[in-house]
Amino acid sequence: MPVIGTDIPNDWTVADDEMNTSLFWGPxxxxxxxxxxxxxxxxxxxxxxxxRDAGGDAYVFATGDKVYLWNMPMDEVFEYVKPTNLKDILVEMGKPPGKGAVELKGLQSI
Known part of the structure; x- marks a missing residue:
């Protein structure tokens, strides 16, 4: 389910130097x-x-067939509930401000 360069919404990136996957997603x-x-x-x-130019404060990740948003400063995780698949989420995120529509559900700590 990788994000391809042409699918990346404005203000988001998949650049290795900004994603820091080993730092954020290591054990x-x-x-x-x-x-x-x-x-x-x-x-x-x-x-x-x-x-970084847009604040570098949110991360989109997946596990299984579900897609999530991690709000880094607040350390909160949200599940994308509408749309639920990555392709449609990226389409909505790529729309002009105020035009895209996604619904998120906050997940509670266990």
Whole structure:
């Protein structure tokens, strides 16, 4: 379920130097701990991060067939509930401000 360059919404990136996957998604990474803290287990796939120029404060990741958003400063995890598949989520995120429509559900810590 990788994000391809042409699919990346404005202000997001898949650049290795910004994604820092080993830091955030290693065994003790903040993203891994945030995901586990809301009961997500299994293989976590980091997909894209807000670019540094746009604040670098959110990360989209997947586990299984579900897609999630990690709000890094607040350390909160949200599940995309509408749309639910990555392709449609990216389409909505790529629309002009105020035109895209996604619904998120906040996940509670366990």
């Amino acid at each position: 003790e990474g903040q993203g891994t701990l945030a995901a586990k803290g809301v009961g997500l287990n299994g293989s976590i796939q980091p997909l894209m991060v807000k670019s």
